[in-house]
Amino acid sequence: MIALARVRVDAEKCVGHGRCYVLAPEVFEEDERGHCIVIEEDVSEALADEARKGERNCPEGAIRLER
């Protein structure tokens, strides 16, 4: 698989809104407290769109997609 982007979450910024794992459940999941965990760090095209949804809808700006 050719990775298109690397998904990063800043645990210091995440406060558990949970938008990412609701909108992009294939890329993100919740930890015990409801904070974000990245399941797929390196995402190819299809998942990159999902990941971007999570990134763009995080009210804390805690998610970054690195190319």
Next chain:
Amino acid sequence: MADDPEDLPHFNLFSEEFSRCPQAVYREMRAACPVTRAAITESLVLSRYEDVAWALRHPEIFSSAMDLQVALGTERPMIPQQIDPPAQTRYRKLLDPHFSRRKMEALIPSIRANANALIDTFIDAGECEFDEAFAIPLPCTAFLDLLGLPQEDLALFLELKDGIIRPQKAQPDLDFEGAQRVRVESGRRIYRYFERIIEERLREKTPREDLLSSILSAEIDGEKLISTEILDICFLLLLAGLDTVTATLGCNIAYLAANPDQRRRILEHPELLPGAVEELMRWETPVTAVPRLVKREVEVGGTVIAEGELVTLLIGAANTDESHFPEADRVDFERERNIHMAFGAGPHRCLGSHLARMELCAAMEEWHRRIPEYHIKSGETPRYSPGIREVLYLPLVWER
């Protein structure tokens, strides 16, 4: 030179008119200057997205520890809302797992059942007053289920929380002091009720599986909570968990009753409902504002705010700020990026946000399944309460 906070423009945020349609006022406030003043309370008001978000993320400057400033009949700060990090973090670590999306999912079947039981009582009449018939009782039944309390206590809970939040509801002639007396007395009754329940639970040999029992046995860093801490959590759950969902249900259904094209979109495309709930949270923002106490001098957009000032973070205005929401005045259920702060932001993000979101989706789904076509009774106007935007009067009619 920085503006003198004394000369700031004033806006009345406590009128019925504002509550009915706050979005136009929000626009005026954002355009006026970054910091304005609220009439009546004289608190400073932040209304731009960036400023509100920054303040919410900096509790060391904009503190939420203001139990003495906000008179709600409490004897101690409510936990964790009126306590700031780092002490607050300890409580959130303990409570967050009990309010996670995964945990809350288990409550959805009973919420659906409760919603249907309520609808059963009025569907054949072809009309209802939505607040009294549905929006008020539903969140309360969910709250009782969550804590593991008997549904027979529903009426008592409604009375107690109104005694704190809207003392004038039962006694319209109360003046401020009179209302304060009712608040304090209701507060005492809430403490006593939960003291009794907690004692009963502690005596039980086999722990139950509900939230109250979980909190009673939970440990943070090897320590259990003491009973006053548990009381202060219960007090918050009662005050924060009922009116907010009531108001949101009312605002959402009032919007959909008045905008039949949007309502039909949801009926034709049920998959849009979660997005609709998010977008209506943004547009309506039923909890229009949260208060904060300034702990040290800070400058916001050229205005110096002194230590000790009360500040209103106008979340509704932030949520309709064009700089963060393109076409902010358009209600778009498919908004590509919706970073609204209707549940707050930063460390005090609403503890119940996952429950609220699922509860709203489930309730609205059941409502529209049973009563897809409805409108506001002709000749009538919905009435919105000042403060939290509860739609106190929402007469709906539908074909029987």
